[in-house]
Amino acid sequence: MESPTLLTFEPLMSSAFSVVHDSDINVSFTLDKIVRKNEKDIQSFSLEFLGPLNPVFGQGTFKLLHEDAGEFNIFLVPVEKCDDGIIYEAVFNRMVTPPDAGSD
Numbered sequence: 001m002e003s004p005t006l007l008t009f010e011p012l013m014s015s016a017f018s019v020v021h022d023s024d025i026n027v028s029f030t031l032d033k034i035v036r037k038n039e040k041d042i043q044s045f046s047l048e049f050l051g052p053l054n055p056v057f058g059q060g061t062f063k064l065l066h067e068d069a070g071e072f073n074i075f076l077v078p079v080e081k082c083d084d085g086i087i088y089e090a091v092f093n094r095m096v097t098p099p100d101a102g103s104d
Contacts, residue, residue, distance in 0.1 A: 003094070004072055006045045009034060017049065017072075018065040019057075027052055029064070029088065047090045049076065056086055 009031065017029045033048035049064075051057070059077040066072070076088040 004092070006034070006036060006043070006092075008069065009045075009047055012066060012069055015066065015068075019049075019051065020063040020065065021055075021057060025055060027055070032087070041096055042093055043096050044091070044093045046092070047074075048079075049088045049090070050084060051086045051088055053081070053085050056081075057088070 012031050013034060015031055017031065019027050019029050021027075029049040029051045031047060032050040035046045035048075037044040037046065056078060057076070059075070061073055061075045064072045064074055074090045076090050078086050079089045080087040
């Protein structure tokens with residue numbers, strides 16, 4: 001499976017993901033925010049998912065299932081508690097090869 005990109009998640013904004021945890025707990029997270037952080041040779045973006053107040057998961061890799069987009073294994077970190085639930089963040093960074101790289 002190829003690593004997901006920003007283009008993978010943009011159409012999924014505000015949609016629900018089923019999150020499966022090691023303990024077989026299945027809860028729903030909503031993709032709440034996408035932040036683009038591109039630099040010169042690095043494609044970087046973060047996703048913020050809103051989960052319920054209970055249960056609260058520690059950081060780790062979770063299986064996220066989306067009805068249309070399929071399955072993703074994503075490392076999530078709980079970053080904030082708000083009135084609506086717990087915000088979990090996933091950060092993606094990858095080197096971008098310039099279009100003319102490798103050509104002489």
